Amino acid sequence: MDVTIAVDAMGGDHGPHVTVPAAVEYLRSFPGDTIVLVGLPDVIEAELRALKVATGPHLLIHAASEVVGMDEPPQQALRNKKDSSMRVAVNLVKSGEAAACVSAGNTGALMATGRYVLKMLSGIDRPAIATFLPNVKGKACMLDLGANVDCNAEHLLHFALMGSALASAILHKENPTVGLLNIGSEEIKGNEVVKQAAELLQQSDLNFYGNVEGDDVFKGVTDVVVCDGFVGNVSLKTAEGVAKMMGGFLKEEFGRNIFTKFLALLSMPVLNAFKRRLDHRRYNGATLLGLRGIVVKSHGSADSFAFHCAIESAAEEARSGMLRHISDHMEKWHHSEQQKAVVS
Amino acid sequence: MDVTIAVDAMGGDHGPHVTVPAAVEYLRSFPGDTIVLVGLPDVIEAELRALKVATGPHLLIHAASEVVGMDEPPQQALRNKKDSSMRVAVNLVKSGEAAACVSAGNTGALMATGRYVLKMLSGIDRPAIATFLPNVKGKACMLDLGANVDCNAEHLLHFALMGSALASAILHKENPTVGLLNIGSEEIKGNEVVKQAAELLQQSDLNFYGNVEGDDVFKGVTDVVVCDGFVGNVSLKTAEGVAKMMGGFLKEEFGRNIFTKFLALLSMPVLNAFKRRLDHRRYNGATLLGLRGIVVKSHGSADSFAFHCAIESAAEEARSGMLRHISDHMEKWHHSEQQKAVVS
Numbered sequence: 291m292d293v294t295i296a297v298d299a300m301g302g303d304h305g306p307h308v309t310v311p312a313a314v315e316y317l318r319s320f321p322g323d324t325i326v327l328v329g330l331p332d333v334i335e336a337e338l339r340a341l342k343v344a345t346g347p348h349l350l351i352h353a354a355s356e357v358v359g360m361d362e363p364p365q366q367a368l369r370n371k372k373d374s375s376m377r378v379a380v381n382l383v384k385s386g387e388a389a390a391c392v393s394a395g396n397t398g399a400l401m402a403t404g405r406y407v408l409k410m411l412s413g414i415d416r417p418a419i420a421t422f423l424p425n426v427k428g429k430a431c432m433l434d435l436g437a438n439v440d441c442n443a444e445h446l447l448h449f450a451l452m453g454s455a456l457a458s459a460i461l462h463k464e465n466p467t468v469g470l471l472n473i474g475s476e477e478i479k480g481n482e483v484v485k486q487a488a489e490l491l492q493q494s495d496l497n498f499y500g501n502v503e504g505d506d507v508f509k510g511v512t513d514v515v516v517c518d519g520f521v522g523n524v525s526l527k528t529a530e531g532v533a534k535m536m537g538g539f540l541k542e543e544f545g546r547n548i549f550t551k552f553l554a555l556l557s558m559p560v561l562n563a564f565k566r567r568l569d570h571r572r573y574n575g576a577t578l579l580g581l582r583g584i585v586v587k588s589h590g591s592a593d594s595f596a597f598h599c600a601i602e603s604a605a606e607e608a609r610s611g612m613l614r615h616i617s618d619h620m621e622k623w624h625h626s627e628q629q630k631a632v633v634s
Numbered sequence: 635m636d637v638t639i640a641v642d643a644m645g646g647d648h649g650p651h652v653t654v655p656a657a658v659e660y661l662r663s664f665p666g667d668t669i670v671l672v673g674l675p676d677v678i679e680a681e682l683r684a685l686k687v688a689t690g691p692h693l694l695i696h697a698a699s700e701v702v703g704m705d706e707p708p709q710q711a712l713r714n715k716k717d718s719s720m721r722v723a724v725n726l727v728k729s730g731e732a733a734a735c736v737s738a739g740n741t742g743a744l745m746a747t748g749r750y751v752l753k754m755l756s757g758i759d760r761p762a763i764a765t766f767l768p769n770v771k772g773k774a775c776m777l778d779l780g781a782n783v784d785c786n787a788e789h790l791l792h793f794a795l796m797g798s799a800l801a802s803a804i805l806h807k808e809n810p811t812v813g814l815l816n817i818g819s820e821e822i823k824g825n826e827v828v829k830q831a832a833e834l835l836q837q838s839d840l841n842f843y844g845n846v847e848g849d850d851v852f853k854g855v856t857d858v859v860v861c862d863g864f865v866g867n868v869s870l871k872t873a874e875g876v877a878k879m880m881g882g883f884l885k886e887e888f889g890r891n892i893f894t895k896f897l898a899l900l901s902m903p904v905l906n907a908f909k910r911r912l913d914h915r916r917y918n919g920a921t922l923l924g925l926r927g928i929v930v931k932s933h934g935s936a937d938s939f940a941f942h943c944a945i946e947s948a949a950e951e952a953r954s955g956m957l958r959h960i961s962d963h964m965e966k967w968h969h970s971e972q973q974k975a976v977v978s
Contacts, residue, residue, distance in 0.1 A: 424879075425879065426879055426882060436817050439817065439824060439825040440825050440826070471868060473780050473783065473863070473864055473867040473868065473871075480783060480864070481783040481784050481864055482784070484864075503867075503868070503871045504867070504868040504869065504870065504871025504872035504873075504874070504875055505871045505872065505874045505875030505878065506871075506875070507872065507875055508872075508875035508876055508878070508879040509875065509878075509879075517868070519817070520817055520824070520825055520828075520865065521864065521865055521868050523817040523847075523848070524815060524817065524847070524848040524861070524865050524868065524869050525848065525868050525869060525872045526848065527817075527847045527848025527849045527850075528848035528849065528851065528852075528869045528872045528873055528876075529848075529872055529873075529875075529876045530848070530849045531848055531849030531850070531851055531852035531853065531873075532852055532872075532873045532876040532877055532880075533876055533880060534849065534852070534853075535768075535769065535770055535852040535853075536876075536877065536880050536912060538770060539908055539911050539912065540884075540908050543904045543905075543907045543908045543911075544901075544904055546904070546907075550901075550903075550904050553897070553900055553901045553904060556897055556900070557888075557894075557897045557901055559894075560887045560888055560890070560894050560897060561887075563887045563890075564883055564884050564887045567883050567887075568880060568883065
């Protein structure tokens with residue numbers, strides 16, 4: 291299925307220098323899809339000229355006269371910049387002209403714009419940020435990664451419902467396993483919110499595995515890992531920090547002397563394969579779940595390859611019918627809740 | 635300064651098979667120190683015989699007739715096993731016969747026993763679990779790692795005071811920097827507890843750096859990283875999980891075919907140096923801070939080398955006068971609080 295993706299061409303630390311080449315590169319891999327570059331036409335056209343690429347039926351420019359600053363307060367962006375590249379890209383999802391949008395802009399502003407323009411899916415209070423992380427078996431979906439710092443048990447349940455729908459769409463699994471991030475696998479462990487969430491998850495129709503710990507995320511114990519946004523964000527950044535430190539140590543050890551440098555040269559294909567498996571750019575593109583539309587947030591500092599990966603995520607989610615999956619899950623859950631209410 | 639360390643010889647997954655050889659090995663490195671092996675004399679003696687080592691003035695056996703099970707509820711262990719190797723080891727610290735004790739036993743029971751026997755330092759409500767983690771600049775102290783799942787701002791301040799004292803004793807720094815683990819470096823970020831804790835830390839005499847994120851822990855941004863036990867535990871285990879996954883990937887890539895295996899053989903010294911730098915066993919030994927005595931918890935599954943490292947931590951803390959450091963910090967803080975109260 292071919293899809294149309296709206297790209298906020300102005301967002302991110304590097305704006306069109308990154309977003310435009312990424313879009314062009316994406317279309318080389320997926321020539322059937324269509325990209326709408328949203329932003330200042332002059333700037334986008336200049337980038338396209340530099341790449342010797344012309345617009346066409348699969349590569350369109352949609353004008354937007356404003357740009358949301360990376361540090362701009364979300365509410366201000368929402369109120370004052372109605373013609374920002376971010377807002378217009380989200381509008382294209384709302385109107386159905388695009389199946390999904392991607393932005394490397396300010397997370398808070400993107401979240402606020404998504405909520406305001408697209409609205410929340412029925413039954414969901416709060417959007418969550420989800421991404422896929424590599425593990426020894428493949429990859430797993432983790433959420434929330436920072437949208438909600440204080441959560442109650444029901445929020446965690448909603449995250450689980452949404453994460454399960456996302457994982458089932460992307461991993462092509464009928465009934466993905468869901469783990470609740472905790473500090474011990476025993477049921478008695480954890481804080482009150484997590485204990486209550488475990489009860490709700492037990493009662494739900496989800497394939498609830500039980501508690502998982504920080505290291506289980508990378509052992510691939512479950513397909514989905516659920517936590518509040520504070521814990522998720524710390525865990526994600528811890529993982530990034532450790533991976534970077536280890537990469538640095540390996541480089542240092544291979545750079546110690548002329549002999550080790552020679553070994554590094556010989557081992558280059560092995561070391562590159564290793565690097566590729568952990569390349570965080572391949573995991574760029576977090577989904578803002580809970581909205582009535584697909585909005586993917588790229589890392590602000592993404593380079594062209596990383597942004598390309600974020601576009602791929604958006605397209606994959608659009609193709610997979612993820613939104614319907616979530617709605618179905620929510621409906622089933624509400625239905626079973628009503629049944630319980632009738633019975634009791 | 636020579637110190638005496640009480641070792642709970644029966645604790646951990648492997649008991650005396652690990653603790654006794656570790657103690658013997660430790661004394662080879664630190665012949666001036668003294669180790670008291672606490673537990674069932676027959677079993678300990680059998681281990682010593684197997685190692686062809688005799689007791690002497692630096693290697694003593696102290697009888698204890700009971701053993702706390704790894705899954706035994708802490709309160710039950712405390713009530714019913716007054717002659718457990720764990721309890722007797724802590725008693726030796728209380729009586730001053732040992733400067734510190736080390737146990738690989740049940741964390742909850744060790745914590746409960748420590749609190750009951752040694753009591754808390756004045757002004758501290760809750761003990762915290764602290765450990766040193768490697769980073770690109772050396773190592774930093776992180777706490778709490780799981781003793782307290784629900785914390786208020788004042789608890790986080792106490793952790794900071796204790797962690798700063800520990801870091802200053804171990805890292806030999808006059809005024810170690812303290813970071814507050816959060817999900818963004820801006821002051822407006824984070825949950826309510828963290829925001830309040832930041833204010834308390836600002837007002838304290840500590841060298842408060844501000845907020846740090848998960849990746850900053852491994853960049854070595856601060857000497858101390860403070861967080862609640864839930865977040866700290868998840869972060870610690872995430873780090874372990876990522877390190878293990880990356881080690882596995884590296885092994886896989888070097889094991890792909892005969893050529894890569896040959897490269898691995900050639901690169902062995904480099905790969906071993908890399909492995910050594912990240913060897914989690916070197917970081918074994920978490921300190922239960924806040925007690926009126928030094929209690930170090932080894933990982934339950936520690937091998938002899940890892941347990942040796944935990945004994946080293948305990949000895950280093952005993953030598954450094956860490957407890958006095960903490961008391962001084964607490965007194966200074968209480969004094970400045972009283973001053974403020976008088977002024978206002």
